[in-house]
Amino acid sequence: MDLGVIPESPYDNPIWHPSGKYIGFNHRPLASISYPQGVACSGEQHFSGDSVGFWLIDADDRNMRRIFPYTIQTPTWSPDGEWIVFVAAAQILKMRFTGTTFDSTTTTELTFGRENFSPAWSPSEQSITYSVGVCEGPNSCGVWLMSSGGEQLHFLAAYGSFPCWNPSEPYEILYVTNAVTSSGVSIGDTLWKFNITSNTNSFFTFLGGQNNDNRYPNYSPDGNTIAFWSSGNLWLMDATGNNRRQLTTKGVDETFGLPFSWSPAGDKIVYTRYQSTDWTMANGVLWMIDVASKTERQFTSNP
Numbered sequence: 001m002d003l004g005v006i007p008e009s010p011y012d013n014p015i016w017h018p019s020g021k022y023i024g025f026n027h028r029p030l031a032s033i034s035y036p037q038g039v040a041c042s043g044e045q046h047f048s049g050d051s052v053g054f055w056l057i058d059a060d061d062r063n064m065r066r067i068f069p070y071t072i073q074t075p076t077w078s079p080d081g082e083w084i085v086f087v088a089a090a091q092i093l094k095m096r097f098t099g100t101t102f103d104s105t106t107t108t109e110l111t112f113g114r115e116n117f118s119p120a121w122s123p124s125e126q127s128i129t130y131s132v133g134v135c136e137g138p139n140s141c142g143v144w145l146m147s148s149g150g151e152q153l154h155f156l157a158a159y160g161s162f163p164c165w166n167p168s169e170p171y172e173i174l175y176v177t178n179a180v181t182s183s184g185v186s187i188g189d190t191l192w193k194f195n196i197t198s199n200t201n202s203f204f205t206f207l208g209g210q211n212n213d214n215r216y217p218n219y220s221p222d223g224n225t226i227a228f229w230s231s232g233n234l235w236l237m238d239a240t241g242n243n244r245r246q247l248t249t250k251g252v253d254e255t256f257g258l259p260f261s262w263s264p265a266g267d268k269i270v271y272t273r274y275q276s277t278d279w280t281m282a283n284g285v286l287w288m289i290d291v292a293s294k295t296e297r298q299f300t301s302n303p
Contacts, residue, residue: 006276008045009284010302012256013074014272018081020059020264025286026071027055030302033279043279061299067101074257078121085128090115092130110150118162123170131161143175143194156194157201162216168223171196176214189214205241215254220266227269229259234271251275253284267291270299
């Protein structure tokens with residue numbers, strides 16, 4: 001059997017709407033799985049290609065419906081819920097949300113050239129921060145800032161990625177970077193903060209060992225807790241950087257972008273449960289976890 005083949009996740013990039021009424025996500029409906037080798041450790045997935053797109057589901061896990069015939073990478077709602085910003089072909093775009101569907105006639109490309117990822121709206125909705133992945137000289141790759149219309153570009157921090165805004169400090173951006181010694185040896189991922197008002201950059205906390213992979217830090221809506229993806233699962237820490245603890249244990253997918261999203265109330269997190277060795281119909285669906293009790297429930301399913 002080919003151990004190099006891993007199953008694809010039928011659901012990805014879950015994002016809770018600011019109203020709390022529904023959750024958006026990419027979905028590629030999985031129709032069936034066959035096992036050509038006769039064993040369940042390596043299969044062949046069969047998807048319904050005519051239903052691929054961006055979907056919504058009500059927060060009570062009812063009324064799942066497709067609202068856009070294309071998938072979008074790392075989508076993020078504006079704080080008022082009327083726009084969504086996302087990545088397509090390594091560029092950042094935005095599009096208006098009508099409350100029931102997307103108005104594709106309003107699609108606006110905000111970046112051009114290089115490779116741009118991980119957009120995040122400011123609490124004021126006036127700015128968007130993002131990361132640039134291609135270095136073209138000094139002050140090129142790393143964390144950038146622009147207005148919500150794509151103007152007034154500013155370079156903030158070199159080699160940073162996965163930026164997010166602190167809702168308690170509206171001019172502060174948190175991001176991940178890989179720390180290296182003066183001799184160029186990696187010592188692992190760290191979190192840094194950039195203050196737009198003072199134009200200062202400061203070390204926040206060390207995230208893990210040299211071989212850890214840490215991505216997508218995101219504050220809870222009240223700013224008291226930071227959730228992040230680390231080496232296959234979700235972790236939490238206090239906003240001070242203390243009290244680090246693991247939240248999930250069954251695997252969380254980030255292959256195609258955002259692995260999780262906070263509820264607007266800050267009490268729950270929706271995520272894509274996934275394991276690269278699981279060739280069953282239960283793999284790659286959305287789950288919900290209560291942050292305080294760690295009680296989990298399955299939120300979507302494959303047929």
